[in-house]
Amino acid sequence: MDRHSDSPGLGHRPDGARARPDRTRLAPSPTGALHLGNASSFLLCWALAKQRGWEVVVRVEDLDGPRIKPGSVEQSLETLAWLGLDWTGDVLVQSTNTKPYIEAMHRLAARGLVYPCDLSRAEIAAAASAPQEGTDETVCPPALRPAEMPSVFDDPGVGWRFATPEAEITFDDRVLGTQRVRPAQSVGDFVVWTRGGEPSYQLACVVDDARQGVTHAVRGSDLVDSAGRQLLLYRALGLEPEPTYWHLPLVIGPDGRRLAKRHGDTRVLSYRDKGVLAERIIALLGRYHGMGLSERLSAEDFASRLDHTILSREPIVFTQEDHRWLLDGTG
Numbered sequence: 001m002d003r004h005s006d007s008p009g010l011g012h013r014p015d016g017a018r019a020r021p022d023r024t025r026l027a028p029s030p031t032g033a034l035h036l037g038n039a040s041s042f043l044l045c046w047a048l049a050k051q052r053g054w055e056v057v058v059r060v061e062d063l064d065g066p067r068i069k070p071g072s073v074e075q076s077l078e079t080l081a082w083l084g085l086d087w088t089g090d091v092l093v094q095s096t097n098t099k100p101y102i103e104a105m106h107r108l109a110a111r112g113l114v115y116p117c118d119l120s121r122a123e124i125a126a127a128a129s130a131p132q133e134g135t136d137e138t139v140c141p142p143a144l145r146p147a148e149m150p151s152v153f154d155d156p157g158v159g160w161r162f163a164t165p166e167a168e169i170t171f172d173d174r175v176l177g178t179q180r181v182r183p184a185q186s187v188g189d190f191v192v193w194t195r196g197g198e199p200s201y202q203l204a205c206v207v208d209d210a211r212q213g214v215t216h217a218v219r220g221s222d223l224v225d226s227a228g229r230q231l232l233l234y235r236a237l238g239l240e241p242e243p244t245y246w247h248l249p250l251v252i253g254p255d256g257r258r259l260a261k262r263h264g265d266t267r268v269l270s271y272r273d274k275g276v277l278a279e280r281i282i283a284l285l286g287r288y289h290g291m292g293l294s295e296r297l298s299a300e301d302f303a304s305r306l307d308h309t310i311l312s313r314e315p316i317v318f319t320q321e322d323h324r325w326l327l328d329g330t331g
Contacts, residue, residue, distance in 0.1 A: 021053075022215045025059050026085065028042070030060060032072060033072070039083060043285055043299065044306070050303040051304075056087040063204055102156070104199075105192070105203075114150075114160045117140070118195060124138050142163070159193060162232070164190060167182070168180055169228040169232065175246050175313070176224065182228070209243060215241060216245075219247065221248060224247050249311060254318075276327065280295070
């Protein structure tokens with residue numbers, strides 16, 4: 001259990017309470033071993049914290065039940081430690097305590113902001129006026145809301161959605177600059193409680209960032225649109241302070257897609273098993289992020305050299321040449 005899980009409410013700081021230090025989090029999901037793209041994001045997050053004196057906490061996002069791999073939690077933490085990353089306090093494992101998420105749903109329902117909806121993606125798509133290009137998500141239109149919004153979260157066994165307002169959400173991203181997103185257009189009424197009886201990623205992320213005292217959310221640029229949804233939930237739940245966002249360049253394959261099995265075995269521990277040193281992997285990531293070519297680089301060296309102002313705003317391509325370079329260091 002996280003050492004801050006007994007803090008009041010969901011993270012709202014009472015007047016007069018001592019301010020917490022700046023803090024960020026590493027949030028691995030145990031759906032498989034960490035690959036080079038994960039390592040890049042976690043290393044950048046940790047390095048930014050080291051530069052600025054933030055605390056680093058860890059959260060294991062293990063609510064995606066069917067996709068959780070046995071042993072992946074321990075393996076993810078082992079990988080982070082092998083790369084030289086450390087953190088403060090106990091690890092928060094989401095599945096060990098769902099009460100904060102249920103409390104959040106009660107708050108949202110009391111304000112008439114959520115409603116039960118068990119429609120499938122296909123049924124929602126049929127009700128939408130037009131498909132959305134460039135997204136895998138089906139827009140859920142406000143026409144599917146009930147005539148009278150419930151005021152009680154009384155059926156956690158079905159899916160619930162957030163009544164997304166027609167508003168543009170603007171926030172200052174420390175890497176990408178000013179961002180403007182419209183969740184009502186990109187996803188519509190998004191899921192906050194799943195049909196499996198668990199909080200969605202969006203709700204769990206907000207609740208946990210608040211109760212862990214996260215002030216800086218550092219993660220991949222594919223989650224920019226999620227920031228809009230999460231800020232809506234922060235405000236609907238009355239949580240503060242809202243985090244500062246840092247959306248980082250993704251590491252992708254030559255086909256332009258996120259690193260995955262289709263690009264070969266890019267798991268960090270697979271490279272370790274082949275004799276590749278952690279410092280060799282970090283040196284490659286350092287080259288990706290403007291540090292020039294080094295044969296080896298420690299996590300501490302990476303943090304001392306990082307200049308976030310020159311981070312790429314475009315994805316970075318992992319190539320077969322990079323793969324061979326890593327393996328060349330084993331001889």
